[in-house]
Amino acid sequence: MKTEISFILNGLEVDVTVDGHLRLIDVLRNMMSLTGTKEGCGKGECGACTVIVDGRAVNSCLYPANEIEGKSVTTIEGLQMPEHKLSKIQQAFVDHGGIQCGFCTPGMIMSAKALLDSNPNPSDKEIREALQGNLCRCTGYVQIVEAVKRAARQLKSKQ
Amino acid sequence: MKNFRYIGKETSRPDAPDKAAGKAHYIHDLQRPGMLYGKIKFSDHPHARIKHIDTSKAERLSGVRAVITANNSPEVRFGFLRDNFALKKDKVRQYRDELAAVAAIDPDIAEEAIELIKVEYEPLPGLFSPHEAMKKGSPLIHETDSQGRPRTDNLVPLQYHHESGNLSAGKRAAKYMAQGEFSTPRVQQCCMGTAGCLAEFDMNSNLTIWAKTQIPFLAQRDFNRALSDMGLNDKNTRVIVPALGGGFGTGLDTHAYEYIAILLAFQTGRPVKIVYTRDEEFAYFSPRQSSTTKITQGCGQDGKLTFREVEVVQDNGAYTSWGATYPSVMMMPATSLYRVPSVYFNAQLVYTNNTYCQAMRGYGNPEHTWALESNMDELAGEAGIDPYDFRMINCNKPKETTPMGLKVSTCGLKECLQTVAKKLDWKKKSKKGKCRGKGMASLIHVGGGGRIYRSDASGLILKLDDFGNVNAYHGGVEMGQGLHSVLTLGIAEALGVRPEKVFINPLDTSTCPWDVGTHASRGAFMACNTAILAANKLRDRIFELSEELFPQEVEKNLEKFIKKNPGYKPPDFDFIKAAKRERFDLKDGSIFIKDAPREPWLSLDLGRLLRAIHFRTQGQMLATEVFYDPPNELPDFAKGFGNISSTYAYGTQGAEVEVDTETGEVKILRMVAAHDVGKVLNPPALKGQIYGALAQGIGYALYEELQSEKGKILNPNFRDYKIPTAQEMDFPVDLEFIETNDSFGPFGAKGVAEPGLVPTAPAIANAIYDAIGIRIRDLPITQEKILAALKKLKEAND
Ligand code: FES
Numbered sequence: 001m002k003t004e005i006s007f008i009l010n011g012l013e014v015d016v017t018v019d020g021h022l023r024l025i026d027v028l029r030n031m032m033s034l035t036g037t038k039e040g041c042g043k044g045e046c047g048a049c050t051v052i053v054d055g056r057a058v059n060s061c062l063y064p065a066n067e068i069e070g071k072s073v074t075t076i077e078g079l080q081m082p083e084h085k086l087s088k089i090q091q092a093f094v095d096h097g098g099i100q101c102g103f104c105t106p107g108m109i110m111s112a113k114a115l116l117d118s119n120p121n122p123s124d125k126e127i128r129e130a131l132q133g134n135l136c137r138c139t140g141y142v143q144i145v146e147a148v149k150r151a152a153r154q155l156k157s158k159q
Numbered sequence: 160m161k162n163f164r165y166i167g168k169e170t171s172r173p174d175a176p177d178k179a180a181g182k183a184h185y186i187h188d189l190q191r192p193g194m195l196y197g198k199i200k201f202s203d204h205p206h207a208r209i210k211h212i213d214t215s216k217a218e219r220l221s222g223v224r225a226v227i228t229a230n231n232s233p234e235v236r237f238g239f240l241r242d243n244f245a246l247k248k249d250k251v252r253q254y255r256d257e258l259a260a261v262a263a264i265d266p267d268i269a270e271e272a273i274e275l276i277k278v279e280y281e282p283l284p285g286l287f288s289p290h291e292a293m294k295k296g297s298p299l300i301h302e303t304d305s306q307g308r309p310r311t312d313n314l315v316p317l318q319y320h321h322e323s324g325n326l327s328a329g330k331r332a333a334k335y336m337a338q339g340e341f342s343t344p345r346v347q348q349c350c351m352g353t354a355g356c357l358a359e360f361d362m363n364s365n366l367t368i369w370a371k372t373q374i375p376f377l378a379q380r381d382f383n384r385a386l387s388d389m390g391l392n393d394k395n396t397r398v399i400v401p402a403l404g405g406g407f408g409t410g411l412d413t414h415a416y417e418y419i420a421i422l423l424a425f426q427t428g429r430p431v432k433i434v435y436t437r438d439e440e441f442a443y444f445s446p447r448q449s450s451t452t453k454i455t456q457g458c459g460q461d462g463k464l465t466f467r468e469v470e471v472v473q474d475n476g477a478y479t480s481w482g483a484t485y486p487s488v489m490m491m492p493a494t495s496l497y498r499v500p501s502v503y504f505n506a507q508l509v510y511t512n513n514t515y516c517q518a519m520r521g522y523g524n525p526e527h528t529w530a531l532e533s534n535m536d537e538l539a540g541e542a543g544i545d546p547y548d549f550r551m552i553n554c555n556k557p558k559e560t561t562p563m564g565l566k567v568s569t570c571g572l573k574e575c576l577q578t579v580a581k582k583l584d585w586k587k588k589s590k591k592g593k594c595r596g597k598g599m600a601s602l603i604h605v606g607g608g609g610r611i612y613r614s615d616a617s618g619l620i621l622k623l624d625d626f627g628n629v630n631a632y633h634g635g636v637e638m639g640q641g642l643h644s645v646l647t648l649g650i651a652e653a654l655g656v657r658p659e660k661v662f663i664n665p666l667d668t669s670t671c672p673w674d675v676g677t678h679a680s681r682g683a684f685m686a687c688n689t690a691i692l693a694a695n696k697l698r699d700r701i702f703e704l705s706e707e708l709f710p711q712e713v714e715k716n717l718e719k720f721i722k723k724n725p726g727y728k729p730p731d732f733d734f735i736k737a738a739k740r741e742r743f744d745l746k747d748g749s750i751f752i753k754d755a756p757r758e759p760w761l762s763l764d765l766g767r768l769l770r771a772i773h774f775r776t777q778g779q780m781l782a783t784e785v786f787y788d789p790p791n792e793l794p795d796f797a798k799g800f801g802n803i804s805s806t807y808a809y810g811t812q813g814a815e816v817e818v819d820t821e822t823g824e825v826k827i828l829r830m831v832a833a834h835d836v837g838k839v840l841n842p843p844a845l846k847g848q849i850y851g852a853l854a855q856g857i858g859y860a861l862y863e864e865l866q867s868e869k870g871k872i873l874n875p876n877f878r879d880y881k882i883p884t885a886q887e888m889d890f891p892v893d894l895e896f897i898e899t900n901d902s903f904g905p906f907g908a909k910g911v912a913e914p915g916l917v918p919t920a921p922a923i924a925n926a927i928y929d930a931i932g933i934r935i936r937d938l939p940i941t942q943e944k945i946l947a948a949l950k951k952l953k954e955a956n957d
């Protein structure tokens with residue numbers, strides 16, 4: 001069954017026709033060519049596909065595409081700033097060694113963003129909790145947690 | 160010690176911004192016009208004869224462009240012993256066996272087509288334990304070898320053996336002895352980016368393949384061989400390596416799915432992509448080998464080791480990959496970790512009907528160090544010596560030659576042990592009553608290449624352009640470990656340009672010089688050694704050309720400068736006479752005469768000089784190529800002798816744990832890791848390597864295990880196969896880098912990619928023993944195992 005849906009994608013309104021079984025990640029990667037969102041398991045177990053829907057971090061591999069109607073979706077591509085700049089959170093990952101193979105990175109950054117948007121001053125424990133659904137096989141998480149802490153500090157000092 | 164401009168400084172990785180932006184392209188993201196999606200039909204039995212494969216329904220499905228089996232496509236053989244086939248014809252030997260494949264216009268159709276393929280089998284008895292498969296009279300998994308000669312047992316025909324010193328004298332001299340049998344499970348590499356490739360032929364029947372590989376050049380050789388198997392003689396493969404999404408050893412072999420994509424692409428005349436799903440990756444990809452190690456060691460009254468005896472049995476699975484050479488690495492700690500005068504080592508690999516195994520980070524070393532370092536604590540206990548003191552008594556030393564013939568250059572093991580003891584307050588016992596304990600374990604690993612192939616070399620091409628940019632072409636694979644970061648810094652440092660001016664080009668076998676592969680922690684060691692060689696060649700050439708061109712350009716500078724600054728009096732310095740090659744230097748991208756006065760007009764931007772070299776009659780562009788093969792030797796593994804690496808990395812890790820005797824849960828309170836890295840090249844990248852490896856070591860120690868029943872994987876997902884999350888890693892990790900400035904190491908550095916997970920499991924096990932007096936000899940140390948052991952202990956005490 002095909003349905004027409006419209007939603008906000010990275011701040012812009014888009015309309016797409018989707019098949020009933022499509023997932024949000026399929027719409028993003030295949031229809032919108034936004035390949036920054038990664039598929040690591042397709043089962044909600046790794047977090048590589050994390051995007052933000054109406055302010056909440058969700059696994060786009062579990063999210064039925066037709067339920068996105070009227071909602072606002074932010075992907076990693078939506079974080080990029082004008083003039084080819086990275087956002088503060090992305091830059092913190094770059095600066096503090098939070099990135100190795102990079103496959104988990106977009107999902108990790110989206111989870112971190114959702115956390116900092118709702119809790120600008122998270123404790124170590126809260127950061128680890130917020131990221132526990134995002135698996136990373138390369139980093140051991142130490143520098144990722146560090147990056148999120150630094151980003152929080154920087155975002156605060158800006159305000 | 161030398162003062163470095165970029166080496167050793169906190170620098171972010173050049174590949175990080177694109178990865179942070181979601182702009183790095185992995186195999187999953189690649190598209191080609193007209194591309195089809197390939198999918199594989201795997202076996203439904205672990206061991207069976209194939210009676211019939213019915214693909215007729217799949218062929219009729221709309222959207223399917225090709226269905227191939229061994230019956231309608233050329234036979235392609237591959238594998239370390241060439242005992243494997245892209246598609247199986249007569250027999251399946253594991254659930255992973257590939258029976259048929261389809262190419263379709265979209266992934267859903269490909270999947271549907273696979274479900275329509277029906278296979279009839281005649282099941283055969285399966286062998287799932289190497290000990291069972293070794294028994295005389297066991298059914299044969301391979302009836303013949305790759306030459307067609309009949310086989311009589313299930314042993315893999317590879318020999319790994321070492322004997323040195325006088326074993327019986329060593330045993331007689333031992334006042335104390337400890338023996339133990341230790342085992343390790345199959346674990347998965349769990350790259351977050353799953354396996355995959357994209358194959359495409361041009362109209363001359365040459366192949367281009369985008370592959371998730373760590374060995375692009377050996378893969379080119381393998382694929383070219385497949386092309387000739389397909390009747391495409393003298394055709395060539397171009398291997399392109401996109402962003403990898405993790406390697407950890409999975410890319411050290413070529414895989415059936417790659418050959419299948421090649422066959423499908425040739426058959427359809429269209430690009431074909433195959434990407435594994437996570438379930439497929441768990442169930443039909445090759446994990447780390449499992450092993451059983453029987454070890455006995457003895458020491459004298461003084462605590463000095465007198466002998467070590469080791470027997471290893473490894474479950475090879477159904478076919479043979481490079482992973483079958485694990486014992487070549489196991490031999491290294493067996494003979495050379497701590498000083499031991501007599502050693503016996505023997506390893507046997509056995510075919511079973513389990514999924515065949517392949518390389519994973521550490522390559523046999525974690526398996527072996529697990530046994531050895533657990534047993535060191537047992538022996539220390541027998542001798543009544545503190546485990547730390549015991550290790551110090553037997554500690555390796557710089558400049559020694561070990562029983563295997565390893566020529567140790569620098570060795571920081573003593574400092575590593577001391578650092579861990581200090582940081583862990585070793586002599587201060589953990590609070591008893593709370594079931595807390597401390598443990599440590601050390602490692603030796605190759606740190607200067609690792610020759611397990613007839614060449615251990617690596618090349619580098621540097622091409623300078625008119626703007627002073629340096630384009631680098633290197634055959635080593637950036638798989639996340641930070642190779643491009645250290646290569647960039649190495650080139651910048653050695654050549655004398657800013658890192659922003661260095662560009663590492665994508666890895667493509669048609670443009671990059673040969674490299675044996677990114678394994679054995681050799682990436683940074685090799686890349687930076689080639690960087691130094693290439694930079695020196697370029698500097699010589701630049702300085703030679705500067706003799707004529709530097710004065711000419713500087714003259715123009717001076718004229719301009721005087722025009723702008725009337726009345727300026729240049730210092731009394733004859734730059735024409737001073738323009739001699741040995742007097743030039745290049746730093747941060749500008750060329751100057753070393754002893755000249757520091758005047759703004761008296762130095763040249765590299766780009767400016769390069770343009771002067773280029774744009775004149777008979778002008779030139781500068782580029783250079785180097786090829787570096789390190790001074791090490793290919794050991795004779797059947798005799799167990801040879802200096803496999805040009806330098807060795809050492810390290811010690813310590814853990815403090817708390818064990819909950821009610822639940823069996825082990826809580827890591829803190830870890831200390833001290834590693835002899837030679838020299839720190841890029842601090843954040845290096846820390847990332849150790850932190851990441853440590854996390855893998857903790858998973859290996861406490862919970863990771865690929866469970867199977869009669870060859871079938873039972874936990875093919877992250878819910879049932881647990882890897883550490885940010886929450887499990889919630890304890891302080893203290894890293895300490897010991898800089899021994901190795902003379903073979905570029906800038907003094909040794910390879911360090913693997914060491915971080917090698918001693919983690921025994922360090923934790925030793926801490927658990929210290930906490931509750933229980934020694935688990937079978938990884939992973941799960942809660943259930945601890946509870947069972949506690950119960951047994953209690954029963955024995957009652
Ligand atoms: S891909 Fe969605 S959670 Fe793994």
Ligand code: FES
Pocket residue numbers: 098099100101102103104105135136137138139351404405639
């Ligand atoms: S950086 Fe590789 S999985 Fe996280």
